[in-house]
Amino acid sequence: MIFTLHIWRQKSPQVGGSFSTYIINNIDGDTSFLEMLDQLNEQLIHQNEDCIVFDYDCREGICGACSLVINGYPHGEKTATTTCQLYMREYKNETELWIEPWRANSFAVLKDLTVDRSAFDRIIQSGGYVSVHTGSAPEANNILVEKNTADEAFSAAECIGCGACVAVCPNASASLFVAAKISHLMLLPQGEIESNGRAHNMMMQMQDEGFGSCSNHRYCERVCPKGISLQNITRMNNILG
Amino acid sequence: MSILNAKEPIGPLEMRWKKHLFDLALVAPQNRNKHKIIVIGTGLAGASLCATLGEAGYRVSSFCFQDSPRRAHSIAAQGGINATKNYQNDGDSVWRLFYDTIKGGDFRARESNVYRLAELSANIIDQAVAQGVPFAREYSGYLANRSFGGTQVSRTFYARSQTGQQLLLGAYGAMSRQVESGQVTHHSRTEMLEIITIDGKARGVVVRDLISGELSTHLADCVVLCTGGYSNAYYLSTNAKGCNTSATWRAFKQGAYFANPGFTQIHPTCIPPTGENQSKLTLMSESLRNDGRIWAPKNKADCKKNPKDIKEEDRDYFLERLYPAFANLVPRDVASRAVKHICDEGYGVGVKIHNQRLGVYLDFSNVIEKIGLEAVEEKYGNLFEMYERITDENPCETPMKIYPAPHYSMGGLWVDYNLMTTLDGLFAAGEANFSDHGANRLGASALMQGLADGYFILPQTIANYLARNTFDDIDENHDQVQVALSSVKNRIDQLMQAPDAQHSPEYFHQKLGKILWESCGMSRERGKLEQAIVELNDLKCEFWQKIKVTGIDKDLNQTLERAGRMADFIELGELMCKDALKREESCGAHAREEYLSSGGEAKRDDENFSFVSAWEYHKEGAKLHEEHLHFEFIKPTVRNYK
Numbered sequence A: 001m002i003f004t005l006h007i008w009r010q011k012s013p014q015v016g017g018s019f020s021t022y023i024i025n026n027i028d029g030d031t032s033f034l035e036m037l038d039q040l041n042e043q044l045i046h047q048n049e050d051c052i053v054f055d056y057d058c059r060e061g062i063c064g065a066c067s068l069v070i071n072g073y074p075h076g077e078k079t080a081t082t083t084c085q086l087y088m089r090e091y092k093n094e095t096e097l098w099i100e101p102w103r104a105n106s107f108a109v110l111k112d113l114t115v116d117r118s119a120f121d122r123i124i125q126s127g128g129y130v131s132v133h134t135g136s137a138p139e140a141n142n143i144l145v146e147k148n149t150a151d152e153a154f155s156a157a158e159c160i161g162c163g164a165c166v167a168v169c170p171n172a173s174a175s176l177f178v179a180a181k182i183s184h185l186m187l188l189p190q191g192e193i194e195s196n197g198r199a200h201n202m203m204m205q206m207q208d209e210g211f212g213s214c215s216n217h218r219y220c221e222r223v224c225p226k227g228i229s230l231q232n233i234t235r236m237n238n239i240l241g
Numbered sequence B: 001m002s003i004l005n006a007k008e009p010i011g012p013l014e015m016r017w018k019k020h021l022f023d024l025a026l027v028a029p030q031n032r033n034k035h036k037i038i039v040i041g042t043g044l045a046g047a048s049l050c051a052t053l054g055e056a057g058y059r060v061s062s063f064c065f066q067d068s069p070r071r072a073h074s075i076a077a078q079g080g081i082n083a084t085k086n087y088q089n090d091g092d093s094v095w096r097l098f099y100d101t102i103k104g105g106d107f108r109a110r111e112s113n114v115y116r117l118a119e120l121s122a123n124i125i126d127q128a129v130a131q132g133v134p135f136a137r138e139y140s141g142y143l144a145n146r147s148f149g150g151t152q153v154s155r156t157f158y159a160r161s162q163t164g165q166q167l168l169l170g171a172y173g174a175m176s177r178q179v180e181s182g183q184v185t186h187h188s189r190t191e192m193l194e195i196i197t198i199d200g201k202a203r204g205v206v207v208r209d210l211i212s213g214e215l216s217t218h219l220a221d222c223v224v225l226c227t228g229g230y231s232n233a234y235y236l237s238t239n240a241k242g243c244n245t246s247a248t249w250r251a252f253k254q255g256a257y258f259a260n261p262g263f264t265q266i267h268p269t270c271i272p273p274t275g276e277n278q279s280k281l282t283l284m285s286e287s288l289r290n291d292g293r294i295w296a297p298k299n300k301a302d303c304k305k306n307p308k309d310i311k312e313e314d315r316d317y318f319l320e321r322l323y324p325a326f327a328n329l330v331p332r333d334v335a336s337r338a339v340k341h342i343c344d345e346g347y348g349v350g351v352k353i354h355n356q357r358l359g360v361y362l363d364f365s366n367v368i369e370k371i372g373l374e375a376v377e378e379k380y381g382n383l384f385e386m387y388e389r390i391t392d393e394n395p396c397e398t399p400m401k402i403y404p405a406p407h408y409s410m411g412g413l414w415v416d417y418n419l420m421t422t423l424d425g426l427f428a429a430g431e432a433n434f435s436d437h438g439a440n441r442l443g444a445s446a447l448m449q450g451l452a453d454g455y456f457i458l459p460q461t462i463a464n465y466l467a468r469n470t471f472d473d474i475d476e477n478h479d480q481v482q483v484a485l486s487s488v489k490n491r492i493d494q495l496m497q498a499p500d501a502q503h504s505p506e507y508f509h510q511k512l513g514k515i516l517w518e519s520c521g522m523s524r525e526r527g528k529l530e531q532a533i534v535e536l537n538d539l540k541c542e543f544w545q546k547i548k549v550t551g552i553d554k555d556l557n558q559t560l561e562r563a564g565r566m567a568d569f570i571e572l573g574e575l576m577c578k579d580a581l582k583r584e585e586s587c588g589a590h591a592r593e594e595y596l597s598s599g600g601e602a603k604r605d606d607e608n609f610s611f612v613s614a615w616e617y618h619k620e621g622a623k624l625h626e627e628h629l630h631f632e633f634i635k636p637t638v639r640n641y642k
């Protein structure tokens, strides 16, 4: 297969960027999207050019590092899929692909397709945990958790912190990310005690980082590679009162 | 050659850690804030350590190369974590986990360490549950367990197939709490490139800011490496792309001994490669072997057929045939070798690469018939989904294809009972050290080890080190600090300006991977290893002549990052082969072709090789030291899974 790639190139956060166009051929359907970019980078090295920078690590859809907007969709059009799990068999031969970084004020572009998501870490630091000291935990089966509740908590805990929800949101809100963590912990008896303070602190931090607020566009749920549900936002809103 | 002393406590096994804890010196709470500790790597081992040290009141500086601690490779662990809770009342105990781990490691691990690990395992589960880790539960609300990777008890705790993710998010949360409190200062997108040694003690690190390319130095009272494993030396592996040996290799070059570098684990159930440009292999959790049956066609002519068209009587369930007692649940190495053997004999299935089909079937049709599709999906749903996403085939309809892939490195920096390396003040934890798993790791025990190291062992042994030593004030202007800094600068210059720059890091990585997979994979032999050492020496020379890095060094430059890691991988590869060559026995995860029984089974040689090999760096070639292993409590027996 052969593809025309329009890729966002930007030297640093301070300077503007623009699209550069590359043609790549000899791609087979079992090649992943990122492997295609690897091959393009090999060509760039060959031509003495600086490689295209993009984030990745696990390439299994679990670390949350990869983060490309492809033809306008964060993580591409395929639902419930991270960028690293896209295979070129999803695309028709000779398609043109527009590849951009996440775009949000709170996620500065560091270079090319890589953005700064440290705001997410700071939101977690503001309260996204249970305050338990190593060594003070009780015997694990002392506190029982109903299976359905545990499953629900798990579904919220699956968030990989990729930031696609922010990238797609017209308000660049991080509500889905924040709500997922608040829900995960408040559903469990271990985390319930701190629910109120946690929710307020995390919400405050989200605002301080410059993320917008939720006005129910609901795009986030659609692009989230882990299927984090909007129910979590409802749950969060209930606790924030 | 010298004999190494692990400083293990003596006396009854169950009293050793308790007694040792009492003998360790303490740092009083009001003095802890005076001590600074550097932690490199914030996966399970590093994040759990940072959290615990911060809570105790030490000042911690931590570093990782990803853009957040939450993305460390630990996030990818699927199957589960072992603990001796004996919730299933099936005869589990500390002793049994200890026994299984020693036996699984084929009698190449230290008894005292392994016993301690088994003892601490139960508390890890308590800790994780308290943090909100959503482990699987029964309808009654109690925690669920499963049997995993060749054990006969159900002692594995799991969180769907995302156990590593949930445990890491727990540890990351605990660590984040300490960042908020100000005890931990964390630096993401920062790579450690050198250890600073002053008066024989590790006192700091040189790091590179991966965004700006700036180098800086950080000083402390001691340094801990929690930097993970080196399976990526093989190029294609199940590890995340960024996993590398650079931190442990720098430590090795500064005087920390590297133990058992040749001990790597090849995992039997990975998705086979489909082409030459593939960048990594994906693991399918071993738990699938609980219910899936492995087979290959009995007739070579059937290999290219659709599996549905191969009649039941024409299928060879070779693990069931060869190992009737354990069948599909034989340990990883036994399964991997059997699969490779079947494919080498020409019975493999799937795409042909280099004229060979690399794959066998893992079939769920029996279990689907038995317990129904829904129950099977409840158990393995997201693994099946993952498989389908990658291969475009639904395992409920077409049997999965699997093939072995490098997965875990048992080898790593040599550490004593306190998890300190041979370089004073330099500790190593998690997959980065060599401890506990001997020549083969059991499933679900790496997460356990990383967390035992980070939550429970190091916080005590580091305190002891801090209490028993005095630390002169040093600053950036110290000669040794400047020497370390300029050596890093020189190395970067050399990578940026090779005399005959032609090839990308990827080019060298593929070459290295091919050499190692063929000579130093799951079966080895003298001739091939000797040849590999020659080839790797040539590759190293070629690398420094021809490595090509485009862009500039004072910038976000992933090509430069990869080039630096490659330089270290090539040198490590040579040591892996040297170690494998030296070990003239078949043990644990590896068969040495020259040392197999007539029936093709691994033949261990306890008389001559019951030791940990620990290599010391010398310019003219690494020197071997031995730590002799004494089995006071479990008598070495021959592993027999037949």
Ligand SMILES: Cc1cc2nc3c(=O)[nH]c(=O)nc-3n(C[C@H](O)[C@H](O)[C@H](O)COP(=O)(O)OP(=O)(O)OC[C@H]3O[C@@H](n4cnc5c(N)ncnc54)[C@H](O)[C@@H]3O)c2cc1C
Binding pocket: B040, B041, B042, B043, B044, B045, B046, B063, B064, B065, B066, B069, B072, B073, B074, B075, B076, B077, B078, B079, B080, B081, B163, B164, B190, B191, B192, B193, B226, B227, B228, B229, B238, B239, B240, B243, B244, B246, B247, B283, B407, B408, B429, B430, B431, B432, B443, B444, B445, B446, B447, B448, B450
């Ligand atoms: C696919 C897969 C599935 C697995 N499943 C299981 C399982 O079910 N059960 C089980 O027990 N084990 C499993 N394992 C093994 C287990 O996941 C790992 O052994 C374990 O997570 C390693 O943890 P760690 O903390 O030692 O290192 P890692 O999690 O690899 O963390 C390494 C850290 O070091 C940092 N780092 C490395 N080098 C540098 C440097 N030079 N400078 C700065 N930072 C650096 C990284 O940024 C990272 O933070 C699995 C492994 C794989 C590959």
Ligand code: SF4
Binding pocket: A158, A159, A160, A161, A162, A163, A164, A165, A166, A176, A177, A180, A223, A224, A225, A226, A227, A228
């Ligand atoms: S909620 Fe979904 S899209 Fe947002 S960070 Fe989490 S996984 Fe990514």
Ligand code: FES
Binding pocket: A055, A056, A057, A058, A059, A060, A061, A062, A063, A064, A065, A066, A082, A083, A084, A085
């Ligand atoms: S690279 Fe880890 S989720 Fe895509």
